[in-house]
Amino acid sequence: xxxxxxxxxxxxLHVPEPKFRPGDEADFSDVDVPPAGSARRPDTADKADSFxxxxxxxxxxxxxxxxxxxxWNPRLDADxxxxxxxxxxxxxxxxERMFRAQRQGKTSFYMKSTGEEAVSVAATMAMASDDMxxxxxxxxxxxxxxxxxxxxxMNQIYSNSADPLQGRQLxxxxxxxxxxxxxxxxxxxxxxxxxxxxxxxxxAKGDTRIAxxxxxxxxxxxxxxxxxxxxxTVYKAPVILNVVNNQWAISSFSGFAGAEATTFAAxxxxxxxxxxxxxxxxxxxxxxxxxxxxxxARTNQxxxxxxxxxYRTEGxxxxxxxxxxxxxxxxxxxxxxxxxRRLKDHLVAIGEWDEERQAAMDRECAEEVKRAxxxxxxxxxxxxxxxxxxxxxxxxxxxxxxxxxxxxxxxxIAERKAAGI
Amino acid sequence: xxxxxxxxxxRMNMIQAINSAMDVMMERDPNMVVMGEDVGYFGGVFxxxxxxxxxxxxxxxxxxxxxxxxxxxxxxxxxAYGLRPVPEIQFxxxxxxxxxxxxxxxxxxxxxxxxxFTSPITVRSPYGGGIFxxxxxxxxxxxxxxxxxxxxxVIPSTPYDAKGLLIAAIEDNDxxxxxxxxxxxxxxxxxxxxxxxxxxxxxxASEVPAGHYRVELGKAATVREGEAVTILCYGTMVHVxxxxxxxxxxxxxxxxxxxxxxxxxxxxxxxxKKTGRCMIVHEATxxxxxxxxxxxxxxxxxxxxxxxxxxxVTGFDTPYPHSLEWAYFPGPVRIGEALKKILKD
Numbered sequence: 001x002x003x004x005x006x007x008x009x010x011x012x013l014h015v016p017e018p019k020f021r022p023g024d025e026a027d028f029s030d031v032d033v034p035p036a037g038s039a040r041r042p043d044t045a046d047k048a049d050s051f052x053x054x055x056x057x058x059x060x061x062x063x064x065x066x067x068x069x070x071x072w073n074p075r076l077d078a079d080x081x082x083x084x085x086x087x088x089x090x091x092x093x094x095x096e097r098m099f100r101a102q103r104q105g106k107t108s109f110y111m112k113s114t115g116e117e118a119v120s121v122a123a124t125m126a127m128a129s130d131d132m133x134x135x136x137x138x139x140x141x142x143x144x145x146x147x148x149x150x151x152x153x154m155n156q157i158y159s160n161s162a163d164p165l166q167g168r169q170l171x172x173x174x175x176x177x178x179x180x181x182x183x184x185x186x187x188x189x190x191x192x193x194x195x196x197x198x199x200x201x202x203x204a205k206g207d208t209r210i211a212x213x214x215x216x217x218x219x220x221x222x223x224x225x226x227x228x229x230x231x232x233t234v235y236k237a238p239v240i241l242n243v244v245n246n247q248w249a250i251s252s253f254s255g256f257a258g259a260e261a262t263t264f265a266a267x268x269x270x271x272x273x274x275x276x277x278x279x280x281x282x283x284x285x286x287x288x289x290x291x292x293x294x295x296x297a298r299t300n301q302x303x304x305x306x307x308x309x310x311y312r313t314e315g316x317x318x319x320x321x322x323x324x325x326x327x328x329x330x331x332x333x334x335x336x337x338x339x340x341r342r343l344k345d346h347l348v349a350i351g352e353w354d355e356e357r358q359a360a361m362d363r364e365c366a367e368e369v370k371r372a373x374x375x376x377x378x379x380x381x382x383x384x385x386x387x388x389x390x391x392x393x394x395x396x397x398x399x400x401x402x403x404x405x406x407x408x409x410x411x412x413i414a415e416r417k418a419a420g421i
Numbered sequence: 422x423x424x425x426x427x428x429x430x431x432r433m434n435m436i437q438a439i440n441s442a443m444d445v446m447m448e449r450d451p452n453m454v455v456m457g458e459d460v461g462y463f464g465g466v467f468x469x470x471x472x473x474x475x476x477x478x479x480x481x482x483x484x485x486x487x488x489x490x491x492x493x494x495x496x497x498x499x500x501a502y503g504l505r506p507v508p509e510i511q512f513x514x515x516x517x518x519x520x521x522x523x524x525x526x527x528x529x530x531x532x533x534x535x536x537x538f539t540s541p542i543t544v545r546s547p548y549g550g551g552i553f554x555x556x557x558x559x560x561x562x563x564x565x566x567x568x569x570x571x572x573x574x575v576i577p578s579t580p581y582d583a584k585g586l587l588i589a590a591i592e593d594n595d596x597x598x599x600x601x602x603x604x605x606x607x608x609x610x611x612x613x614x615x616x617x618x619x620x621x622x623x624x625x626a627s628e629v630p631a632g633h634y635r636v637e638l639g640k641a642a643t644v645r646e647g648e649a650v651t652i653l654c655y656g657t658m659v660h661v662x663x664x665x666x667x668x669x670x671x672x673x674x675x676x677x678x679x680x681x682x683x684x685x686x687x688x689x690x691x692x693x694k695k696t697g698r699c700m701i702v703h704e705a706t707x708x709x710x711x712x713x714x715x716x717x718x719x720x721x722x723x724x725x726x727x728x729x730x731x732x733x734v735t736g737f738d739t740p741y742p743h744s745l746e747w748a749y750f751p752g753p754v755r756i757g758e759a760l761k762k763i764l765k766d
Contacts, residue, residue: 228494398573
């Protein structure tokens with residue numbers, strides 16, 4: 001390498017570093033948390049460039065006293081609030097049980113959404129039941145809110161003989177067209193342009209349904225994100241683009257996706273898309289923002305990018321150990337609290353809930369999950385023989401099985417027979 | 422002039438045939454849409470989508486942003502909705518940004534969702550060399566896609582086949598990569614770059630019915646019957662091979678594969694067992710090219726019928742060299758030398 005030129009100051013490379021590492025005390029006092037109710041709520045017909053400040057603030061509805069305040073208060077009735085609370089609690093109970101099932105060796109893999117339940121549950125409730133969701137891998141709350149059978153989710157997780165996906169996909173990569181839930185890929189953000197395409201098709205056909213999609217903070221760096229953004233704005237696609245900023249992409253903090261420089265909601269501004277930044281642990285704020293974006297989409301006002309500012313309380317997956325790269329104190333120090341706790345406090349504050357009912361609901365959710373698990377395990381668990389027949393491996397690659405796959409299928413059957421297995 | 426032509430069958434070049442296929446299908450299926458860079462108002466840089474926007478409207482034939490990830494990703498989403506998208510990638514050389522959407526998404530969607538969602542898209546893309554396009558407008562990436570499970574790869578060599586195969590591809594419920602040999606869009610090419618270009622008019626396969634017809638995927642065509650050697654080829658190479666064989670007076674059997682996946686293995690096997698010799702010609706680079714798969718299949722099935730080693734004539738394992746195109750291109754000289762070699766014993 002040539003020697004540096006002596007008459008110029010040397011350049012230096014900035015490599016982002018999270019504020020806290022294992023052993024450090026987590027302190028989020030520098031995270032700017034605006035008061036609940038302080039963000040204005042534009043009309044859904046307003047032009048996207050007239051409310052840029054909403055990409056830099058936090059839309060919050062629930063205040064510290066558990067009251068719903070400000071222009072974004074969706075004013076849901078108590079039954080809707082209790083349904084929201086229950087779906088979130090059910091999601092958490094499901095996660096707890098399935099995480100444990102993986103640890104017990106009943107399946108290969110699981111991903112919890114602990115701390116992020118509001119992002120999927122409240123958003124789902126704010127959409128129509130036939131709107132189409134293109135989720136990433138941490139929005140199991142969508143299926144649970146829409147009433148998808150727990151047993152079928154577990155059958156998929158166990159890859160057992162009743163798995164709706166015939167054991168072909170990694171656990172939790174659900175697919176259900178009937179419930180408006182697109183097949184989860186596992187490759188990051190590929191669902192973003194697909195959601196935009198679905199929404200464009202819906203608009204081109206004069207349909208009334210809209211699409212929504214979710215990706216993480218880290219995966220906004222993928223080219224698919226930006227391709228989706230340009231398509232969404234160019235054709236004013238009726239789509240809600242959610243970025244779940246849970247601060248961590250496996251071990252890489254959000255700084256590696258650009259969060260040191262700006263917000264993820266601000267990505268919308270350069271594309272001329274409506275951008276909202278929301279307290280993702282405030283179920284009512286998530287609901288209100290989604291409802292606003294859905295109305296905008298349904299009235300041909302185009303897409304909305306919503307950043308859900310939240311925190312990944314647990315590891316990335318069962319294959320991850322977050323104590324190896326971040327401060328163990330982060331989850332409890334997180335300034336936006338727990339989404340279930342906050343919604344519960346609100347229901348209590350308005351006199352529609354109490355600790356006894358909460359405890360009963362938690363027991364009920366745990367029982368429901370346990371019953372479903374028992375039912376699912378009758379169809380087998382991963383690696384214990386009750387899988388799909390081997391020859392089904394070759395089905396469904398194409399609509400019809402071509403000769404070369406038939407030949408490979410026959411070869412496999414013959415080899416296994418010859419080997420006596 | 423054949424009976425069909427006398428009865429008024431139109432003459433078309435390959436672009437017109439491809440355009441006609443899309444026109445016919447858009448007329449029949451209100452869910453079919455075409456999309457891509459410059460394909461809308463302008464009708465495509467090669468004019469393949471000319472007139473479609475005027476006829477079917479902007480929501481069915483439209484220009485897109487310059488992002489191949491987006492074009493394919495959006496097409497997959499539209500397909501999931503229930504449309505039948507036919508996206509164009511302007512040059513096959515530009516397809517690489519879309520690899521993840523094609524390989525991990527379109528090709529895997531049916532399998533991973535157990536048929537819950539499918540991807541009935543047909544990706545059209547001009548490919549191949551011989552037009553002084555340099556390394557970014559000349560590549561033949563078919564081998565990358567034949568290696569992927571869940572996607573079909575189709576390459577026509579005549580206007581008649583182009584239309585019938587494209588209609589079959591669009592009607593197919595699985596993703597199809599439809600590679601168009603752009604060197605022969607306007608006329609068959611004998612490999613002699615220094616001779617005047619010919620148009621399609623004199624070629625019998627330029628008689629293209631105006632309406633709907635299919636050339637089934639997975640069926641090869643025997644372009645020339647012969648006894649001395651079987652030559653497996655597709656796209657532009659079909660014409661280069663045919664011309665070289667005529668010039669040399671070799672009694673070769675020429676098989677135009679037309680579909681690489683699924684492959685017409687029966688046609689290949691029958692021919693090689695008859696001739697006892699097999700030569701493979703493609704423009705794409707040699708190592709791990711589709712010719713390697715063909716050679717493996719032929720030796721697996723026809724080993725005891727072979728009287729000479731299988732011969733491959735391919736592009737070299739270099740980037741496509743602009744000024745040295747005609748040394749790189751598997752033209753008459755290279756094919757001729759290989760023929761002499763395979764026939765010498």
